[in-house]
Amino acid sequence: MSGKRKEGKVRKISGVKGMNDILPVDAPLWDFLEATAESVLKSYGYQQIRTPIVEETALFARGLGTVTDIVEKEMYSFEDALNGDNLTLRPESTAGVVRAVLEHKLTYNGPKRLWYVGAMFRHERPQRGRYRQFHQIGAEAVGFAGPDIDAELILLCQRLWDDLGLQHIHLELNSIGDAEERSRHRTDLIAYFEKHKNLLDEDAQRRLYTNPLRILDTKNLAMQDMVNSAPKLMEYLGRKSLAHFDGLQTILRDNNIPFTVNTRLVRGMDYYNRTVFEWISNELGAQGTVCGGGRYDPLFEMSGGRPTPACGFAMGAERLIELLRAGNTATAAESPDVYVVHHGKGTQLEAFRIAETLRGTGLTVILHCPPDGMESSFKSQMKRADDSGAVFAVILGEDEVKGGYAGVKALRSGMENNQQQVSLDGLTDYLIDQMVGRDSSCEQACSCDHIALPDY
Ligand code: ATP
Ligand code: MG
Numbered sequence: 001m002s003g004k005r006k007e008g009k010v011r012k013i014s015g016v017k018g019m020n021d022i023l024p025v026d027a028p029l030w031d032f033l034e035a036t037a038e039s040v041l042k043s044y045g046y047q048q049i050r051t052p053i054v055e056e057t058a059l060f061a062r063g064l065g066t067v068t069d070i071v072e073k074e075m076y077s078f079e080d081a082l083n084g085d086n087l088t089l090r091p092e093s094t095a096g097v098v099r100a101v102l103e104h105k106l107t108y109n110g111p112k113r114l115w116y117v118g119a120m121f122r123h124e125r126p127q128r129g130r131y132r133q134f135h136q137i138g139a140e141a142v143g144f145a146g147p148d149i150d151a152e153l154i155l156l157c158q159r160l161w162d163d164l165g166l167q168h169i170h171l172e173l174n175s176i177g178d179a180e181e182r183s184r185h186r187t188d189l190i191a192y193f194e195k196h197k198n199l200l201d202e203d204a205q206r207r208l209y210t211n212p213l214r215i216l217d218t219k220n221l222a223m224q225d226m227v228n229s230a231p232k233l234m235e236y237l238g239r240k241s242l243a244h245f246d247g248l249q250t251i252l253r254d255n256n257i258p259f260t261v262n263t264r265l266v267r268g269m270d271y272y273n274r275t276v277f278e279w280i281s282n283e284l285g286a287q288g289t290v291c292g293g294g295r296y297d298p299l300f301e302m303s304g305g306r307p308t309p310a311c312g313f314a315m316g317a318e319r320l321i322e323l324l325r326a327g328n329t330a331t332a333a334e335s336p337d338v339y340v341v342h343h344g345k346g347t348q349l350e351a352f353r354i355a356e357t358l359r360g361t362g363l364t365v366i367l368h369c370p371p372d373g374m375e376s377s378f379k380s381q382m383k384r385a386d387d388s389g390a391v392f393a394v395i396l397g398e399d400e401v402k403g404g405y406a407g408v409k410a411l412r413s414g415m416e417n418n419q420q421q422v423s424l425d426g427l428t429d430y431l432i433d434q435m436v437g438r439d440s441s442c443e444q445a446c447s448c449d450h451i452a453l454p455d456y
Pocket of ligand 1: 092122124129130131132133134135136267287289290291292293314315316317318319
């Protein structure tokens, strides 16, 4: 035992800072978010991909760029003590998805629309909306060069906000051009910042020659005026980049998606080119970006593959959950349909059989298992049945088992036939009839806690 003993007690170990438990009380909201996202993504033809949480460190160092925040200071990297491999907990998923696409030649027969959901890890300072383990839902459309796919990804996000019932998430858009356009801009930008060196904070000084574009992204108020007058990348874009950006805007306007062009918007990773976008909410304080995305045409070549144009996004699940919670999003109650109560000789095995049969029809059934391993009284079992939120208690005593029937008690208010004896053969049909009746009566005025019925 490794825990330190204090006053004869074993030290309780807490969770790791910045890494959260998602408790049962919040699980329905997470289910709602993930199920809604999955259904929207599928409706656009995206297929799920699951890549490992751990990748070779070089994958991120090379793909994300060595001077990015993530690679400089946020990665959980370690050496596998057993074989010396340098590994990293993924800080994002695009690099891993691109690796998997190349490794399995997924684009051999044409482009692919992919999506993922999962935990990401960044060693940041934990604060509201910023954690060390967090979750992203993302999409990657690989093998598509035109602005139509950029637009599709944005439309998909808008549909998701609508389906989640989230309003006031606005879209900011920019084009950061191609490598050659950025390089000409960079030269002028560095010259401009050098002229205003006295105004640059420590972070900006550090980035001046490594990643000057990121200085435009500064949150430092004292630098805003200077940064606002800096040379704008947009003015360096050539004909092709401008046409791409125009094409995207035309589709968005035609689909009534409002957006703001923010010429200072840049993204954290080196692999982006042309389109970059962020969806921002004003209801989350400083961490208002709920989704970031863009085009990353250079990444496949940077990863040793053939040139493959691609575009994607990643949304932060914790920030979306916070919005859902603030909007009091209602999720279906997670109450069982039936709670099976049993007491007396021979009743336990019958209770198991009944519970299994009912589950086989799609009902949710909790079988009473006494906490102390001893038989519980009917009274305490009925209290647990009630507390569980179940719609019915199925009650089995020795008499019931001998007589081939069960007691069925309706536990929620507003239900007729409060208690019945029902033959074991007809129990499934009886319960289903009752549930269906109860469900349709909910269409009218109804005081019961509405439950969603499975399909029969
Ligand atoms: P930020 O500017 O907030 O640091 P980022 O540019 O680092 O964001 P991305 O790498 O683009 O973020 O990730 C996409 C989304 O994932 C973000 O818009 C955000 O919603 C979410 N996200 C990123 N980092 C965290 C984190 N540490 N905790 C919670 N969510 C995060
Ligand atoms: Mg960040």
